[in-house]
Amino acid sequence: MKRIISILLENESGALSRVVGLFSQRGYNIDTLTVAPTDDDTLSRLTLTTQGDDHMAEQIVKQLHKLIDTIKVVDLTVGSHIERELMLVKIKAVDHDIRIELKSCVEIFRGHIIDVTPSTYTVQLAGDSDKLDAFIEAVREMGIMEVVRSGISGISRGEKFLRV
Amino acid sequence: MELLSGGEILIRALKDAGVKNVWGYPGGAALHIYDALYRQDDVYHLLVRHEQAAVHAADGFSRATGEVGTALVTSGPGATNAITGIATAYMDSIPMVVISGQVPLTKIGQDAFQETDMVGVSRPIVKHSFLVTRTEDIAGTIAKAYFIAASGRPGPVVVDIPKDVTDPSHKVPYSYPADVKMRSYQPTDKGHRGQIKRAVKTLIGAKRPVIYAGGGVVIDNASDQLTELAQALNFPVTNTLMGLGCYPGTDRQYLGMLGMHGTFEANTAMHHADVIFAIGARFDDRVTNDLEKFCPHATIIHVDVDPTSVSKNIEAHIPIVGTCTSVLTEMLAINKELKSKPDVDAIAQWWAQLDQWRLDKGIYTASRYEESSGNCIKPQDVIKMLYKVTGGEAIVTSDVGQHQMFAAQYYLFDKPRTWINSGGLGTMGFGLPAAMGCQLAFPDKDVACVTGEGSIQMNIQELSTCSQHNLPVKIINLNNAALGMVRQWQDMNYSSRYSESVYEDSLPDFVKLTESYGHVGMKITHIDELEEKMRECFAMKDRVVFMDIDVDRSEHVYPMQMPGGSMRDLWLNKTERT
Numbered sequence: 001m002k003r004i005i006s007i008l009l010e011n012e013s014g015a016l017s018r019v020v021g022l023f024s025q026r027g028y029n030i031d032t033l034t035v036a037p038t039d040d041d042t043l044s045r046l047t048l049t050t051q052g053d054d055h056m057a058e059q060i061v062k063q064l065h066k067l068i069d070t071i072k073v074v075d076l077t078v079g080s081h082i083e084r085e086l087m088l089v090k091i092k093a094v095d096h097d098i099r100i101e102l103k104s105c106v107e108i109f110r111g112h113i114i115d116v117t118p119s120t121y122t123v124q125l126a127g128d129s130d131k132l133d134a135f136i137e138a139v140r141e142m143g144i145m146e147v148v149r150s151g152i153s154g155i156s157r158g159e160k161f162l163r164v
Numbered sequence: 165m166e167l168l169s170g171g172e173i174l175i176r177a178l179k180d181a182g183v184k185n186v187w188g189y190p191g192g193a194a195l196h197i198y199d200a201l202y203r204q205d206d207v208y209h210l211l212v213r214h215e216q217a218a219v220h221a222a223d224g225f226s227r228a229t230g231e232v233g234t235a236l237v238t239s240g241p242g243a244t245n246a247i248t249g250i251a252t253a254y255m256d257s258i259p260m261v262v263i264s265g266q267v268p269l270t271k272i273g274q275d276a277f278q279e280t281d282m283v284g285v286s287r288p289i290v291k292h293s294f295l296v297t298r299t300e301d302i303a304g305t306i307a308k309a310y311f312i313a314a315s316g317r318p319g320p321v322v323v324d325i326p327k328d329v330t331d332p333s334h335k336v337p338y339s340y341p342a343d344v345k346m347r348s349y350q351p352t353d354k355g356h357r358g359q360i361k362r363a364v365k366t367l368i369g370a371k372r373p374v375i376y377a378g379g380g381v382v383i384d385n386a387s388d389q390l391t392e393l394a395q396a397l398n399f400p401v402t403n404t405l406m407g408l409g410c411y412p413g414t415d416r417q418y419l420g421m422l423g424m425h426g427t428f429e430a431n432t433a434m435h436h437a438d439v440i441f442a443i444g445a446r447f448d449d450r451v452t453n454d455l456e457k458f459c460p461h462a463t464i465i466h467v468d469v470d471p472t473s474v475s476k477n478i479e480a481h482i483p484i485v486g487t488c489t490s491v492l493t494e495m496l497a498i499n500k501e502l503k504s505k506p507d508v509d510a511i512a513q514w515w516a517q518l519d520q521w522r523l524d525k526g527i528y529t530a531s532r533y534e535e536s537s538g539n540c541i542k543p544q545d546v547i548k549m550l551y552k553v554t555g556g557e558a559i560v561t562s563d564v565g566q567h568q569m570f571a572a573q574y575y576l577f578d579k580p581r582t583w584i585n586s587g588g589l590g591t592m593g594f595g596l597p598a599a600m601g602c603q604l605a606f607p608d609k610d611v612a613c614v615t616g617e618g619s620i621q622m623n624i625q626e627l628s629t630c631s632q633h634n635l636p637v638k639i640i641n642l643n644n645a646a647l648g649m650v651r652q653w654q655d656m657n658y659s660s661r662y663s664e665s666v667y668e669d670s671l672p673d674f675v676k677l678t679e680s681y682g683h684v685g686m687k688i689t690h691i692d693e694l695e696e697k698m699r700e701c702f703a704m705k706d707r708v709v710f711m712d713i714d715v716d717r718s719e720h721v722y723p724m725q726m727p728g729g730s731m732r733d734l735w736l737n738k739t740e741r742t
Contacts, residue, residue, distance in 0.1 A: 010348050014283055014295070025288045055475075062472040068292040068312060071348045164347060 002031075003057050004076040004083055004154045007046040007064060008162055011037050015069040019046060022063055028052065032085075032151030043071070043164065047153050072162055080157040086124070086150040087132045088114075092143035093121040102142060109135045120145065165337035170299040170330030171200030173338050174263070177306035179206040180340040183234050185225070185604060186210070187218035191238025192278060193265030196330035210604070210633045213625040215242050217597035219249020220623070223258050224601025227584045228559055230385060232259040232313050233601065239265045240278030243324075244285065248591060250320045251289040255588025256406060257383055259318035261309045262286075268328035269297060282324045291319030299329050303340050311344040316351025317470040318383060352469065355486025357494065363441070363465045363482050364498045370439035371510035372461075373399045374430075376422065376451075379406025379587065380444020380468060381488050382580040387411065389492035390443065396499060397506055400518055402430035404445050405572055408583040413576030414556070419518065420528065423451040424725045425569045428525040428734060428742070431725070433518055434459055435732035443467040444488045447477040448588075457730035467491045525736055527573060532722065532737060536691040543567060543642045543715040546694065547574035550612060550640055553698045558610040559584060559602045563595035563619030566648035569721040571614040593622030599637040600629060610638065610702055617643045617671055617712075627681040630708045638701055639710040641674060644717045652720045656735075678710035688713040 009015050016035060023030050028050055035046040052060065057075055064073045076083070093099045099121065106113055106123050109131065115122035125135055129152060136147065156162075168176060174197055178186065185208045190198040201209050212218040215237045222233030233253075237246045243264040253260045267276040283293045292312050294305045302325070309321040328334075367373060381390050387410045394401045394417055401411040402422040411418055420427030422434055434440065440462045445451070447466075452458045455477060466473075466480035467488060474483045484491055523529050536542040547570050550558070560575055561584040562568040568585055577583045584602060586594040599613040613620075620641055630637060642648075650665040675685030684707050686697050694713070701709040723734040726741070734742045 014287075014293070017284070018287060021287050059472065059476060066470070066472055068346070068349050 001051065001053070002077065003050050003052055003060070004081065004152060005048050005050065005060065005064070006074050006076050006154055006162055007048070007070060008038075008072040008164065009044050009046060009067070010069040010071065011042050011044040012069060015044065016046070018067050018069060019048075019064065022067065023050070026059075026063060028056070028060055032149075034151040034153055040164070045162075047151070049152050071164055074156070074162055076154045076156055079160065081154055082157060083128050083152050083154040084126055085129050085132055085152050086126050087135070088148040089123045089125070089136070089139070089144060090146040091121050091123065091139055092119065092145055094119045098142050102139065105135070105138055109138070111135070165339065167335040168338045169196070169200065169332045169335050170302055170325070171196040171332060173299065173302045173336070174306065174325065174330065175200045175204055175207055176338060177303040177340055178234065180303075181306055181310040182231070183207055186234045186236050187212055187221040187601070188236030189215050189218055189238065189242060191242045191265065193239035193267055193327045194236065194242070196327060196332055197236065197263075197265065197325070199332065200330075209236070210629065212597070212629050214623065215245035216249050216593065217600075217623050217626045217629065219246045219260070219262060220252065220591075220594050220597035221601040221604075222260055223249060223253045224561060224584055224598030225605050226258050226260055226601070227598070228581050228602040228605045230383075230581065232261060232310055235260070235262045237262065237264050238278065239267055239282070240280045242278075243280050243282040247286060247289070250286055250322065252586050252589045252591045252594060253320040254289045254291070256379060256586065257318050258320065259313040260320040261306075261313050261323060262320060263323045263325065266295070266324045266326040269326045270328065272326065282322060286322045289320070290322050293322040293324065295324045295326075296329055297326070299334055299336050302329065303338060307341045307344050308346065312349065352471070352485050353487055353490055355467065355484040355491040355494070359482055359484045360491060360494050361498055363467075363484060364495050364502065366439055366463055366465060366482060367397060367399070367441060368499075368502065368504050368506050370399075371507060372436055372438040372514045373397070374419075374433050374437040374440050375399050375401040376404070376434065376440055376442045376445055377401060377407045377410050378404040378443070378445025381407055381410040382444070384444065384469070384488040385580070386444070386488035386492050387580045389489060389496060393492055393496055393499065396496070398511055398515075399441075400433060400515070402426070402434065404448070404451060404587075405585065406587040407445065408572060409577035409580040410444075412578040414578055420526070421572055422731070423448075424453070425573065425721050425723060427527055427573075428723055428736065429518055429521040431723070431731045431734060432521050432742075435730055437462045439463050439465065441465045442480075443492070446473040449477070452477065453725045453731050453733070454728050459731065527723075533719070536716075539690055539714070541688070541691050541694065541713060541715050543570045543644070543719055544574050545691065546640065546642060546713055546715060547571050547614065549694050549698055550614070551575050553695070553702055554610050554612065558582070558612045559606065561585065561595045561599040561602060561611070561613045563613075563615040563622075564590045564592045565616050565619060566644070566652065566719070566721050567614050567616045567619075567642040569649075570642070592619040595619060596623050596626050596637070596639065600626060600633070600635045603635040603637050604633070612638045612640055614640045614642065616648060617641060617645065617674070618647045624677070627678060627683060627708065627710075631682050634706075636704070636706050636708050639708070641710065641712045642715045643674070643712050644715050644719070645671060646717060649721070655720065674710055674712040678708070681708075683708035683710060685709075686711045
């Protein structure tokens with residue numbers, strides 16, 4: 001099953017490569033990976049998704065914990081959580097009807113058109129991964145030129161939080 | 165505050181970290197450091213002949229003493245030559261700091277002369293690594309490196325220092341941190357008390373228990389506590405290859421080593437056990453054989469300081485994360501408090517069974533191989549002779565292969581830190597430099613490197629280091645003129661097709677070779693001369709002696725687990741199996 005693993009780690013050079021290296025070294029796959037400094041710029045928050053059963057997920061979490069730079073690790077999929085992904089899609093939009101249809105499609109998915117040229121629309125969409133997948137299927141016929149996805153960011157629901 | 169250059173700061177910080185000796189090899193990027201070394205007397209440097217040997221020697225020193233070993237190498241090839249040594253230490257959880265010179269910061273990334281991304285190259289085989297980018301950070305980084313290397317599950321730490329950071333013209337104030345605190349690293353010490361209590365109760369309720377103790381007990385200096393607990397309960401103990409010596413090898417309750425070349429009684433006892441108390445061991449594939457068939461009746465208690473080792477290969481019923489010493493100490497206390505005691509009749513019955521197994525097929529109750537005679541010297545007999553001549557008191561290092569297994573089986577280690585081998589990585593070439601490290605730590609002890617003509621040639625250049633630094637190790641070369649373990653597998657699995665496992669008369673004359681380094685060489689070809697020559701060898705306290713002993717070329721190591729079987733599925737000799 002899909003696992004969303006959230007990590008707080010020291011914002012130091014080499015820290016990210018240790019996390020990524022661990023996955024290849026231990027034979028796990030990373031499906032998505034997103035990382036950026038937090039409000040405290042000595043800390044990075046990293047969210048990655050992978051596939052694995054309970055035993056594998058437990059090992060991954062323990063192995064990540066073992067890295068010296070890692071401060072906290074949590075498998076978000078164990079509890080109630082929210083996941084979001086940002087996507088930018090550039091679509092060929094020359095024909096008038098297509099431009100109209102695309103606009104309505106973007107509205108249905110509650111996205112935004114953030115760049116327009118006479119022959120293209122660039123759409124921004126945020127949501128869970130299924131929604132983003134669905135949008136891609138909906139507009140595929142119109143002619144997708146480019147897709148950029150941020151990878152999943154996750155946070156647990158309610159009172160729980162990940163902080164030093 | 166005193167102003168020091170980066171090189172001076174490094175050496176001063178090593179001293180403040182308690183380092184007395186460093187094994188290394190100079191080179192361009194490390195020259196500022198070497199100059200600082202030259203101008204002081206606190207840290208003693210031993211010049212090796214290859215960087216791999218520097219790391220193995222530091223490793224051997226660490227294994228024999230429990231202190232953190234230190235190696236110093238230059239950038240590029242110096243650093244990459246150290247890699248095998250670092251990986252060896254990593255696999256066996258040996259505390260070590262490896263300092264590597266690096267090209268100047270201004271040249272990093274430019275494919276400069278002797279540039280290698282050491283932090284990158286070593287990443288999967290270190291506990292942690294640092295690239296120092298400011299002279300001011302050197303002392304603090306060294307303090308952190310030694311703290312990380314020695315605490316929790318120990319391991320090697322790399323500190324990569326660019327040349328401009330140690331520039332003699334750039335001086336900064338020196339201060340060594342009084343203690344190290346890291347918010348991201350707080351290793352577990354004490355185990356969960358409730359779990360520990362459960363573990364003790366489970367042990368007391370056991371009818372067919374086995375204590376399975378590994379290298380963690382040695383590393384954490386928990387042998388006394390382990391021995392006390394085992395003897396208080398009257399439970400049998402088996403040690404892993406890495407754990408040899410953590411329980412006295414000559415004790416009645418000792419079943420011998422377990423695993424691929426473990427004894428019949430240890431492996432069979434594991435298979436039939438109802439409770440297995442695993443401590444400081446990690447259910448390695450060379451122990452368990454097929455995981456699906458592993459110990460089908462056992463409740464498993466697993467104590468390890470590293471949470472990732474617990475339930476990694478075998479699901480533990482009672483997992484305990486904590487240091488061996490703290491957990492065993494607590495178990496001893498709980499055992500004394502508890503009213504209930506182990507079922508005496510059940511344990512007596514279990515011992516009757518174990519003793520029967522020992523008697524029937526054990527390697528200590530009878531000779532399970534053909535006796536040596538004339539020019540046919542059995543390698544097992546050489547190890548038995550080594551034990552006899554050294555009174556079981558030597559520090560024995562080994563390389564990797566058949567000789568390693570014979571040494572592990574037939575030299576009975578009564579004390580921890582006396583059996584020094586590369587268990588996890590299986591590094592040929594480890595034995596001689598590791599022996600140098602042991603000899604440096606214990607100048608008055610007999611240090612024997614049990615090796616083969618294959619392994620010894622992987623670091624034989626260190627005979628020169630032994631001369632320069634007066635390290636009178638004894639080399640016991642079990643010469644069977646082949647890569648013995650490779651040939652054994654080729655005999656067993658490849659219809660004796662000896663693909664590249666023999667040397668076609670290309671072996672050197674080890675006696676002459678040794679003599680050319682100024683040492684003593686001996687050639688032994690007859691069993692009758694073995695004892696006398698070996699006594700002669702160990703009587704030469706201040707000389708390196710190389711005993712080149714021709715042993716039976718056809719001998720195999722037994723017992724041997726059958727691949728894909730359970731622990732008790734063993735070949736006992738070339739024709740007999742369980």
